[in-house]
Amino acid sequence: NAGVTQTPKFQVLKTGQSMTLQCAQDMNHEYMSWYRQDPGMGLRLIHYSVGAGITDQGEVPNGYNVSRSTTEDFPLRLLSAAPSQTSVYFCASNRQGGRYGYTFGSGTRLTVV
Amino acid sequence: SQQGEEDPQALSIQEGENATMNCSYKTSINNLQWYRQNSGRGLVHLILIRSNEREKHSGRLRVTLDTSKKSSSLLITASRAADTASYFCATEGNSGYSTLTFGKGTMLLVSP
Numbered sequence: 001n002a003g004v005t006q007t008p009k010f011q012v013l014k015t016g017q018s019m020t021l022q023c024a025q026d027m028n029h030e031y032m033s034w035y036r037q038d039p040g041m042g043l044r045l046i047h048y049s050v051g052a053g054i055t056d057q058g059e060v061p062n063g064y065n066v067s068r069s070t071t072e073d074f075p076l077r078l079l080s081a082a083p084s085q086t087s088v089y090f091c092a093s094n095r096q097g098g099r100y101g102y103t104f105g106s107g108t109r110l111t112v113v
Numbered sequence: 114s115q116q117g118e119e120d121p122q123a124l125s126i127q128e129g130e131n132a133t134m135n136c137s138y139k140t141s142i143n144n145l146q147w148y149r150q151n152s153g154r155g156l157v158h159l160i161l162i163r164s165n166e167r168e169k170h171s172g173r174l175r176v177t178l179d180t181s182k183k184s185s186s187l188l189i190t191a192s193r194a195a196d197t198a199s200y201f202c203a204t205e206g207n208s209g210y211s212t213l214t215f216g217k218g219t220m221l222l223v224s225p
Contacts, residue, residue, distance in 0.1 A: 033212060042201055042215030043156070058212065090155060098143045098211060101158030 002026050006091050006105035013081040013112045021076040021108050023091030029103070031094045032074040036060065036087040037107075043090060049074055050096070081112045119202055119219045127224055132189040134219040136202035137182075143207040145178055145185050150199045150218070159187075159200075164207070192223045 007022045025032065033048035035058075045058030047066040055066050063085060065077040074093075078085060088109050094102040120135045138145070144163045148156040162169045162178045162185065169176045175188040189196055199220050203213040 031211065035213075035215075040217065042203075042217045043213075045212050045214070048212050092156075092213075094211070096211065098205060098207075099161070099163070101146055101148075101161050102156075102213060103158070104148075104155040106155040 004091055004093055004103050004105035006089075006108050008108060009106065011108060011110050013078070013110065015081060015083060015112060017081050019078050019081065021078075021089055021091075021110075023074045023076065023105060024072050025074075025091075025093040025103070026072065027093060027095075027103065028071060029093035030071070030096045032068065033058070033092050033094075033102075034064070034066065034074070034076045035090045035092065037090060038087050046076065046089075078110075083112045086110060086112045119200070119216045121219060122217070123220045123222070125222045125224065126192055128192060128194055130192055130223075132192050132196070132221055132223070134187045134200055134202075134221070136185045136187070136216055138185075138202075138204045138214075138216075139183065140204075141207050142180075142204045143211065144205045145176075146203045146205065146213065147174075147176060147185075147187050148201045148203060150201065152198075156201065189221075192221075194223050194225050197221060197223045 004025045034046040035043035037043050049055045049068040091105045092102040146161045147159045150156045160171045162176050173190045178185045199218045201218045203215045
């Protein structure tokens with residue numbers, strides 16, 4: 001049981017490049033979400049999904065796209081990377097119902113130069 | 114915007130002592146959760162307390178929730194060096210779909 005798997009663990013991009021951060025979970029959780037963590041800050045929500053085919057924006061969605069074609073996968077796309085997107089990105093999944101904690105991946109550390 | 118605010122921002126104690134961290138939040142919640150993050154790692158769920166609960170225990174952890182004051186506390190008893198980490202509170206709202214809103218965290222250092 002792997003939980004939430006994020007790839008890659010580290011990435012360096014040049015300004016203007018695009019890339020996709022991968023996230024997969026094997027717990028059959030309905031909900032998945034992406035957060036970014038910047039120094040001295042807690043995690044901030046980028047996008048989330050409550051099931052396959054359903055996504056919505058979080059607190060800081062600009063510059064990111066998501067889609068969810070399967071229950072297991074929830075990739076995050078950076079369309080045109082900017083230095084302000086240098087951060088650590090975490091994917092999480094959870095069961096609906098308000099009784100369960102979230103399971104987080106180990107993160108992707110992204111640097112945009 | 115940040116929902117929760119942890120206090121203190123940093124806490125340094127000796128092994129065997131108790132550590133108390135506080136969290137305040139702004140809006141109505143469905144539940145409040147505490148997470149631990151070791152340096153350079155992902156977040157690990159510690160405990161969840163629902164809005165209709167006042168206190169919850171899990172091993173050496175004790176969490177209280179006061180919805181009238183919109184505040185929570187996390188007590189770690191008999192701290193160990195392995196408890197050294199950042200601790201975050203996060204709230205799950207009670208309207209619409211569930212997402213977590215995090216505070217900025219408390220850095221706990223437990224010295225041997």
